[in-house]
Amino acid sequence: MPGPVVITGGGTGGHVFPMQAIAEALAYEGLGSQELRYVGSRRGQEGVLLGASEIPLTLLPGRGLRRSWRAKDVAVNTVAAIGLVVALLRALGLVRRWRPSVVVSVGGYAAFAVSFAAVCWRVPLVLVEFDATPGAVHRYVGRFAVKRCCAFPTSGDNVVVTGAPLRESIEEIDRSTGARVATKARLTPPVEPERSVVVVMTGSLGSRRVNAAVHDLADQWCDRLDRTIVHVTGRRDYVEYLALKPLSEGLDYRVVAFGDMEELWSVADVAICRAGAITVAELTALAIPSVLVPLPGAPHDHQTKNAQQVERAGGAVVVRDSDCTGATLAVALDALMEPRTLASMVRGAESLARRGAAAAIARVTLNVRGAG
Numbered sequence: 001m002p003g004p005v006v007i008t009g010g011g012t013g014g015h016v017f018p019m020q021a022i023a024e025a026l027a028y029e030g031l032g033s034q035e036l037r038y039v040g041s042r043r044g045q046e047g048v049l050l051g052a053s054e055i056p057l058t059l060l061p062g063r064g065l066r067r068s069w070r071a072k073d074v075a076v077n078t079v080a081a082i083g084l085v086v087a088l089l090r091a092l093g094l095v096r097r098w099r100p101s102v103v104v105s106v107g108g109y110a111a112f113a114v115s116f117a118a119v120c121w122r123v124p125l126v127l128v129e130f131d132a133t134p135g136a137v138h139r140y141v142g143r144f145a146v147k148r149c150c151a152f153p154t155s156g157d158n159v160v161v162t163g164a165p166l167r168e169s170i171e172e173i174d175r176s177t178g179a180r181v182a183t184k185a186r187l188t189p190p191v192e193p194e195r196s197v198v199v200v201m202t203g204s205l206g207s208r209r210v211n212a213a214v215h216d217l218a219d220q221w222c223d224r225l226d227r228t229i230v231h232v233t234g235r236r237d238y239v240e241y242l243a244l245k246p247l248s249e250g251l252d253y254r255v256v257a258f259g260d261m262e263e264l265w266s267v268a269d270v271a272i273c274r275a276g277a278i279t280v281a282e283l284t285a286l287a288i289p290s291v292l293v294p295l296p297g298a299p300h301d302h303q304t305k306n307a308q309q310v311e312r313a314g315g316a317v318v319v320r321d322s323d324c325t326g327a328t329l330a331v332a333l334d335a336l337m338e339p340r341t342l343a344s345m346v347r348g349a350e351s352l353a354r355r356g357a358a359a360a361i362a363r364v365t366l367n368v369r370g371a372g
Helices: 013-028 046-050 071-098 109-120 136-144 177-186 208-220 238-243 261-267 277-285 299-313 326-336 339-350 357-371
Strands: 005-008 036-041 057-060 102-105 125-129 147-150 159-161 196-201 227-232 252-256 270-273 290-292 316-318
Touching: 005 013, 005 109, 013 036, 013 046, 013 277, 013 357, 036 046, 036 071, 036 109, 046 057, 057 071, 057 109, 071 109, 102 109, 102 136, 102 357, 109 125, 109 136, 125 136, 125 357, 147 357, 177 261, 196 261, 208 227, 208 326, 238 252, 270 277, 270 326, 277 299, 277 339, 290 299, 290 326, 299 316, 299 339, 316 326, 316 339, 326 339
Parallel strands: 005 036, 005 102, 036 057, 102 125, 125 147, 147 159, 196 227, 196 270, 227 252, 270 290, 290 316
Antiparallel strands: none
16 A cells, blocks of 8 residues: 655645645545645644644644844754754654655745655655745755646646645635625625725734735725725734724724635735735635735745736736835725726736646646556
8 A cells, every 4th residue: 555645844824724725635536634644843833723634743843044144043043953953853764654655845944854854765756836936945855856736837847837725615715796795794794785895914923014004094095985994914913903993984994813714805806915825826716806015035035926927917916015005005906996907907817826726736646656
């Protein structure tokens, strides 16, 4: 009997949710929970998000390296390097014991140890690359991969363009007019059906720059009777921006720490987001026009490259982080929410959609497994 399929990666929700999506797709293809394994990092969100799964989860030590030579960061990186060595030794032992048929890496610092161990023990390695530019781990081990499942077209004999894997619950969101009106009515309090909804989401921590700009935007739109802003601040800034929430009899402005994204994506007319790969994949799969504010300093500026892909297709407006203010957001949104422009941007976003990416990655994985 072939060994298990090991899915490794993590550190952020942007890596963990794709791990879950790939596992769901492999289970749909007939693999039982004992034929699958997750390996992630103790410091990431894997324990919280995957801990209740029937699929065994192993957490290794380690953390990402800081790109700085300041004394504090050098000390942190020293500890990180020690953790990485320990993780490598553990991964070498685990891969030898499990004898997996395939290792699937979704990237992130948590993927390095098991990917490296797979190379050492000659286990077939499949890489899942979400971003327009591969991350550091995949650039290092990419030459050893049997297949690279990429979200965007790229060169290489071992490349399969699959799109980025999304959870089935996201891909199944019904954004028809009737469904969106019904979901608006179910929100607490309900959103009036004639209001356009702007959803702001910049990650679990949130973005200080974007949060400040959206607060200013709410001030500028305080008299708008035709708009709703659902401002997902993230946990860091929630209390501050809830206290600063402007009084308004016109704009429907809602400040929340976290949002049910299945619910919010189902009502969004427009989104304001960072440009992480999974966020971009969700926006394009659901054909949601967006204002994208790439994270400055992201490795190899991959968020800007992600955002530019959508902008070129006509599905997004890109605003630099340093230019993100209430005024620039108001100008961008007023232009793109003009009905003809909005309809065109829906088509532009939809043109990049690759539904069924998780299923495609599962098929590639199973083909590699069968060939072994």
